[in-house]
Amino acid sequence: MINTPNQLSLEWIGTYSAAGQHLPGGVARAITKLSAQRVLSMTAPLNRQFLLAQRPVGLPSRDTFNYVENPVGEPGPGQILVKNAYLSLDPAMRGWMNEGKSYIPPVAIGEVMRALGVGQVIASQHPNFAVGDYVNGAIGVQDYFLGEPHGFYKVDPSRAPLPLYLSALGMTGMTAYFALLDVGAPKAGETVVISGAAGAVGSVAGQIAKLKGCRVVGIAGGADKCKFLVDELGFDGAIDYKNEDLHAALKRECPKGVDVYFDNVGGDILDAVLTRLAFKARVVICGAISQYNNKQAIRGPANYMQLLINSARMEGMVVMTYAPRFAEAAQEMGGWLASGQLKSKEDIVDGLETFPETLLKLFSGENFGKLVLKVD
Amino acid sequence: MINTPNQLSLEWIGTYSAAGQHLPGGVARAITKLSAQRVLSMTAPLNRQFLLAQRPVGLPSRDTFNYVENPVGEPGPGQILVKNAYLSLDPAMRGWMNEGKSYIPPVAIGEVMRALGVGQVIASQHPNFAVGDYVNGAIGVQDYFLGEPHGFYKVDPSRAPLPLYLSALGMTGMTAYFALLDVGAPKAGETVVISGAAGAVGSVAGQIAKLKGCRVVGIAGGADKCKFLVDELGFDGAIDYKNEDLHAALKRECPKGVDVYFDNVGGDILDAVLTRLAFKARVVICGAISQYNNKQAIRGPANYMQLLINSARMEGMVVMTYAPRFAEAAQEMGGWLASGQLKSKEDIVDGLETFPETLLKLFSGENFGKLVLKVD
Numbered sequence A, B: 001m002i003n004t005p006n007q008l009s010l011e012w013i014g015t016y017s018a019a020g021q022h023l024p025g026g027v028a029r030a031i032t033k034l035s036a037q038r039v040l041s042m043t044a045p046l047n048r049q050f051l052l053a054q055r056p057v058g059l060p061s062r063d064t065f066n067y068v069e070n071p072v073g074e075p076g077p078g079q080i081l082v083k084n085a086y087l088s089l090d091p092a093m094r095g096w097m098n099e100g101k102s103y104i105p106p107v108a109i110g111e112v113m114r115a116l117g118v119g120q121v122i123a124s125q126h127p128n129f130a131v132g133d134y135v136n137g138a139i140g141v142q143d144y145f146l147g148e149p150h151g152f153y154k155v156d157p158s159r160a161p162l163p164l165y166l167s168a169l170g171m172t173g174m175t176a177y178f179a180l181l182d183v184g185a186p187k188a189g190e191t192v193v194i195s196g197a198a199g200a201v202g203s204v205a206g207q208i209a210k211l212k213g214c215r216v217v218g219i220a221g222g223a224d225k226c227k228f229l230v231d232e233l234g235f236d237g238a239i240d241y242k243n244e245d246l247h248a249a250l251k252r253e254c255p256k257g258v259d260v261y262f263d264n265v266g267g268d269i270l271d272a273v274l275t276r277l278a279f280k281a282r283v284v285i286c287g288a289i290s291q292y293n294n295k296q297a298i299r300g301p302a303n304y305m306q307l308l309i310n311s312a313r314m315e316g317m318v319v320m321t322y323a324p325r326f327a328e329a330a331q332e333m334g335g336w337l338a339s340g341q342l343k344s345k346e347d348i349v350d351g352l353e354t355f356p357e358t359l360l361k362l363f364s365g366e367n368f369g370k371l372v373l374k375v376d
Helices: A010-015 A027-041 A092-096 A171-184 A200-211 A223-232 A246-253 A267-274 A319-339 A352-364 B010-015 B027-041 B092-096 B171-184 B200-211 B223-232 B246-253 B267-274 B319-338 B352-364
Strands: A046-052 A065-071 A080-088 A116-124 A134-138 A144-147 A153-155 A191-195 A215-220 A237-240 A258-263 A277-285 A313-316 A346-350 A370-374 B046-052 B065-071 B080-088 B116-124 B134-137 B144-147 B153-155 B191-195 B215-220 B237-240 B258-263 B277-285 B313-316 B346-350 B370-374
Touching: A046 A352, A065 A352, A080 A134, A080 A352, A092 A352, A171 A200, A171 A258, A171 A277, A171 A319, A191 A200, A191 A267, A200 A215, A200 A258, A200 A319, A215 A223, A223 A237, A237 A246, A246 A267, A258 A267, A267 A277, A346 A352, A352 A370, B046 B352, B065 B352, B080 B134, B080 B352, B092 B352, B171 B200, B171 B258, B171 B277, B171 B319, B191 B200, B191 B267, B200 B215, B200 B258, B200 B319, B215 B223, B223 B237, B237 B246, B246 B267, B258 B267, B267 B277, B346 B352, B352 B370
Parallel strands: A191 A215, A191 A258, A215 A237, A258 A277, A277 A313, A346 A370, B191 B215, B191 B258, B215 B237, B258 B277, B277 B313, B346 B370
Antiparallel strands: A046 A065, A080 A116, A080 A144, A080 A370, A116 A134, A134 A153, A313 B313, B046 B065, B080 B116, B080 B144, B080 B370, B116 B134, B134 B153
C-alpha cells in the first residue's frame, strides 16, 4: 500500500527543519502533555534494549546483540527522555557495527545499537524540547531514549504520519534528494538508472528524477517490484536483476547509455552499469548493500576504468553534510508529497523484540519501501 | 639527465596549438626542405613496420607484433608522407591492443601498431602541410607514415627539442595539466599525492601541483626515483612503494589526509590511498598501469566506499576532450619550461627495431621520465 499523504498542505513544511523550530501546539499537544506527565508519575517502566554484543562477521543475527531490560532513568541537566515510537532500519546500520574509521564512530561493544527514529519527549531538562514534543533523532534500538538530544529536531504528527518522517521526510528522503540532485546532477532528457530502486532511497530518488524530466530505469529483484516501479511510481523502465540478463536489459532500456547511475548495491550490478556509461556520466555511490555482509574484503568495481574512457566520475556523499539545506529540500519534497507527485512506501513491522530478524529483511532483498520498526 | 630548455623563449609557444598554425620558416627550414626533396628523388626506401599480430594476454612481447619491411609509397590526394623521428611510448598503447569499447577503436589485427610521435613531412598532397614541416600525430610504429594527417599538428624544432613535443609539450604534458588542474582541481595548501610520480605524466603533474602551492607527495619505486622527486623536482615528500609500508608512509607524509590523489597505477596503491582521503577529496583516474597486463579481470578498488564516507569523488578523463584548450595549456607550460620552473625528463631509447622490448620498460617500472623511441 502506498501512503499518499494527500491531506498534507504546504503549511506543515515549516515545521520540518534541521534547526527544529517549534510551532505553537494546539489542543492535541496539551492532551499529549498531560498523558506524558501521567506516565512519569508512575513507577519507572522497563526499557527494553538491544546492545551490540559483538561485531558481526557476515550477516548480523540475534547473537550480534545482547537483549536487556533496565529501569528507565530520569533526565539530568541538558537531557531529555523520549518514548520511542518508530525506528528507521537502514543498511547503514550494518556499517556502524564495524570497527574502523567512518563518517561517524562505530557503535561500541556494550552500547545500545544506534538507530534513527521518532518518539515523544516525556521528560525534559533541555530548554529546546518540551514534554509532548515529537522528535526525530538517533534514539537507539530501545523503548526509551535518555540523553542529550544531539542532532535531534522536532516533527509534527498532525501534519504527516510519523513513519513518513523516517522515509520521504527523513534521512531517507534527504539522502535521495541530495545524492540525486547535488551529486548526480541529472538534466532533463538524460537517462538515470537506479539500483535498489524499490528500496527506501531508490524509490524516492527515481521519482525525483522523473519529476526533473529524466528517463528513469530502476533495477530491482522480482517481477512485483519491477511492476511497482513502472505502474505505481511511473518509472520508464525496470530491470529484474534476478530474472534478466543485466547487460542485455541495460542495452534495451538505455539505448543512449547511462548519464546518471544512482548505486545502492555495488557488486555485479555496479560493474554491469559501468560498461554502459555515457560520456561525462555521474555515478552516485549511495550504498553497497550487496557488499556490507561480505566475510572477505569488499569487492571493488572491476570496471572502474570506464570512468577514464568516458570522462566520467563516481562520487559519494554523507547526508549530514547537507544539514544546512534540509529545510529547503523538505519544502520541495513536502510539496511533491502533498500534490501526490511523490509517493512514499513504508514497510512497517511491529515489535521492538523482532529487531534482529527484521533488520535482515534489508539484506535479503525482502523489504519493499522504507523498512520501519514500530516499537510497541 | 634533465632536459631544461632554458633556451626557450615565450615566442615559440604560438607554434604549439591544436589548430597547427604554421609559422614562416627560416634558413634552417629551407635546408631541411632541400634534403627532404633529395630523399624523395632516390629509389623508394624500405619502411620497417611493426604490425599488431595478435591481442596479447598479459604482457606484450615480440610475438605480439609482426615485423615487416615494405617499400614506401607516395601520398595520394589529402595525404602526407612523414619520415618518423621519435615515437612516444605510452601505457595507453597496451589498452589499444585490446578488443572492446574504449575512447578510440582498438588497433586491428594486421594494422601498424598505433603510436604518437614526431617526424618530418617529406612529401605532401595536403594543403596544410608542406615538405619540411615537422608534425606531431599518430604516426605509428614504423619509419614512415603515409596517410591523411587526422589530428596532426605542426611543431617547431628550432624552439624546443623534438622529444619535448612528446613529453611536457605533448599529450603527456596536456594529460598532466588537465587531469590535475581540471579534474583534480587542487587548491593552494592542499595535499596532492601522485603515483607513478617519476613517470612521464606523474612527474609533470607533481611539478604543476607544486607551482600551484600544494604539498606534493610522490609514490615511486626505488630510492633513486624518490630522491629525484624531492631533490630535482622539489616534491615535498616521496614514498618508495617497493621498500616502505604504504599505509605508514602515507600517514607520515599526509598527516592531514589526501585532498587530491592523481592515480597512474591502480591496484594496491590506489586502495591504500583511498583509506587516507580527506573530506571532499578528488581522485583523478589517469591510468592503472598495474592492471593493464592482468591475465584475469582488472582488480577494482576494494576501498571505493571511502568515496562515500568522505564525500569524495573519483573521476577519469580523456585528454582529447581538452583539445580546444591545448593552446592555452601549452602557453602556460611553455612559460614554466622556459623559466626552468618545470623540468621535463626524457628516457630516449635508440632504434625502431627495439620497440617490443623497449615498450616493456613501461610495465617493469624500469623507465624514468618520458619513454621515447628514436626511430633511427
